[in-house]
Amino acid sequence: MAEPSTASRPAAAAAAARAGATAVAHPNIALIKYWGKSDERLFLPRTDSLSMTLDVFPTTTRVTVDAGAAQDTVVFDGRLAGGERLRRITAFLDLVRRQAGRAERAVVVTRNAGPTGAGLASSASGFAALALAAAGAYGLAPDARALSRLARRGSGSASRSVFGGFALWHAGADADSFAEPVPVAGSLEPALVVAVVDAGPKALSSREAMRRTVATSPLYEPWARSSGQDLVEIRAALGRGDLAAAGEIAERNALGMHATMLAARPAVRYFRPASLTVLDRVAALRQGGVGAWATMDAGPNVKVLCHRADSAVVAAALREAAPGAAVHVAGPGPGARLLDGAGR
Numbered sequence: 001m002a003e004p005s006t007a008s009r010p011a012a013a014a015a016a017a018r019a020g021a022t023a024v025a026h027p028n029i030a031l032i033k034y035w036g037k038s039d040e041r042l043f044l045p046r047t048d049s050l051s052m053t054l055d056v057f058p059t060t061t062r063v064t065v066d067a068g069a070a071q072d073t074v075v076f077d078g079r080l081a082g083g084e085r086l087r088r089i090t091a092f093l094d095l096v097r098r099q100a101g102r103a104e105r106a107v108v109v110t111r112n113a114g115p116t117g118a119g120l121a122s123s124a125s126g127f128a129a130l131a132l133a134a135a136g137a138y139g140l141a142p143d144a145r146a147l148s149r150l151a152r153r154g155s156g157s158a159s160r161s162v163f164g165g166f167a168l169w170h171a172g173a174d175a176d177s178f179a180e181p182v183p184v185a186g187s188l189e190p191a192l193v194v195a196v197v198d199a200g201p202k203a204l205s206s207r208e209a210m211r212r213t214v215a216t217s218p219l220y221e222p223w224a225r226s227s228g229q230d231l232v233e234i235r236a237a238l239g240r241g242d243l244a245a246a247g248e249i250a251e252r253n254a255l256g257m258h259a260t261m262l263a264a265r266p267a268v269r270y271f272r273p274a275s276l277t278v279l280d281r282v283a284a285l286r287q288g289g290v291g292a293w294a295t296m297d298a299g300p301n302v303k304v305l306c307h308r309a310d311s312a313v314v315a316a317a318l319r320e321a322a323p324g325a326a327v328h329v330a331g332p333g334p335g336a337r338l339l340d341g342a343g344r
């Protein structure tokens, strides 16, 4: 490649100094949960997990390098961020800057289409979008695995939102702890019906809750062991297009995870009365012959796996059971993508 002329060098440097990229990523919901870390700093999970990326509630994030700035600026849903949120994003940008051999600060403008911090995986879509946008802005070009590893360092579950459809995150050590797509039968037409029974931020972060569970719950180790078997079985079920088997496995894996929390000291309890009402209704749907299986994360909201053809029936049943809940129907969504190239 020809050396840039001396006249164009400052222009190139100036362009790099204000380079930016915009990325969009969708949340994912785990059918086999990530719950517990073996390394807090590197975000290494104790167990493998498996999720479906959704086609609702995307996060859109723009990162612009700002050579003149003394610190990073984060605008989150239209407001200037500070405190823990700013600290986490700055720490993540520091990681990207180290990888890129760069030092300039950045402006991050991010917007969530769904509720933030309410168990709807906004940190997964958030850090997947941030990883891709920041990598672009700082001139890195990670492949999908490297991007998944990078997103993991912001929030573990973000490693899976790099991919569309179903994704498996290998617990691994640092270099081999990434997610990858999981093939499923073409006949599988799943939907996730999300019942938001409480859209407010959760009282205890998933990070703190999983830390306490691993440290104090006598049920944690048995759950972690059985989760490995759940993963083997659900992969086989998804591969043969058996949604009923996959749903049963997902429901027991999630309820088992909540059992580990209930046994933590002090207990971590995310269930609200409306969560139980929805779980009852899901069981009633099954008794009435409609395939529906529930999963819950670190929050009170309930996500119900069902056949796409049954999703309207399931959504109507959940709206009737929990009139205060907002009910959304999601299908399998796309992986993270850049909306524009780096450098623009």
Ligand code: DP6
Pocket (backbone or CB within 6 Å): 029, 030, 032, 033, 034, 035, 043, 049, 123, 124, 154, 155, 156, 157, 158, 206, 207, 296, 297, 298
């Ligand atoms: C219950 O990925 O939010 O949703 O890695 O500490 O940021 P950190 O935790 P996070 O935990 C998600 C936990 C979960 C289960 C899952 O998504 O697998």
